[in-house]
Amino acid sequence: MPTNNNNNNNDNNNQHSISLEGAIPSVTSIVWSAGRTRAQEAINVYANLDLLRPYFDVEPKELVQRLLHSLTPRWPSPDENIKPELYGPAMIVFTLAAILIYQMKLSSHSVQDGTLIGTSFLICFGYWIGSSFAISSMSFVCNTHLTLMQILSINGYALFxxxxVLLIATFIHTGHDHLLFYGLWLIVGGLAAVRMMLLIMARTINPRYRILLGLFVVAIHMFFLLYLHFAYHELAETVSHALNNEATISMDLPVKSLTPQSANAAVKSNGNF
Incomplete structure (x- = not known):
């Protein structure tokens, strides 16, 4: 009987060792496959970024020219090449987000869920990407010969x-601030909107669709500028005027001088109590 028990124990140990030896390769294969999957994902991300690299290759002189051309509306020639570029639009949107953060701080704007930086970036980048996708969808329906990258570039430079407008309207808090804003909104914002409208209309074949698409582009461009001003800058202006009024009222209040007779009367009244 003891011999049989020893044999059974040896068999169990051998089976346990065999199962462990079989489990080690399986764990190794799982780790190897997981590592290979992660490496493949990293390679895919790098490849996608490498595809975007040509869109961020721009010379400083060309960048300045594109900024100036965004405010000079003209009908482009049919064979004019619209080079898609994202470096300038990305920097413009970053600058717009910084201006919006400054307006929020001036107006003591508070955000319940999130931060001011996150909110401003969401608004600016959300509009740039969302409106570009909307224009691209309308362009596809209207048979406009523009790619999504070209629309992102045109729309981004139009945000210049x-x-x-917001930079000038933010730092000038006067009684005619709204008049100044409306003038800048109509002239500067209108020039950029007309420039973008002409570029898109020139690539649209159907004349009826040209007008519809052009009005759509101008409307979303101009109304977004109105939203940015009246959503945050008006609050900043109200706070500024309120602080100025409080300062003038405190300076205009009369200051009563304490004469010796009034001091003696005050001492006597206190003594009577």
Missing amino acids: SHNV
């Missing part, structure tokens, strides 16, 4: 007018 928003930076100019």
Whole structure:
């Protein structure tokens, strides 16, 4: 009987060792496959970024020219090449987000879920990407010969007018601030909107669709500038005027001088109590 028990124990140990030896390769294969999957994902991400690299290759002189051309509307020639580029639009949107953060701080704007930086970036980048996709969808319906990258570039450079208008309207708090804003909104914002409208209309074949698409582009461009001003800058202006009024009222209040007779009367009244 003891011999049989020893044999059974040896068999169990051998089976346990065999199962462990079989489990080690399986764990190794799982780790190897997981590592290979992660490496493949990293390679795919790098490949996608490498595809975007040509869109961020731009010379400083060309960047300045594109900024100036975004405010000079003209009908482009049919064979004019619209080079898709994202470096300038990305920097413009970053600058717009910084201006919006400054407006939020001036107006003591508070965000319940999130931060001011996150909110401003969501608004600016959300509009740039969302409106570009909307224009691209309308362009596809209207048979416009523009790619999504070209629309992102055109729409991004058009936001340069928003930076100019909001930057001037933010730092000038006068009684005619709204008049100044409406003038800048109509001139600077209108020039950028007309420039973008002409570029898109020139690539649309059907004349009826040209007008519809052009009005759509101008409307979303101009109304977004109105939203940025009246959603945050008006609050900043109200706070500024309120602080100025409080300062003038405190300076205009009369200060009563304490004469010796009034001091003696005050001492006597206190003594009577």
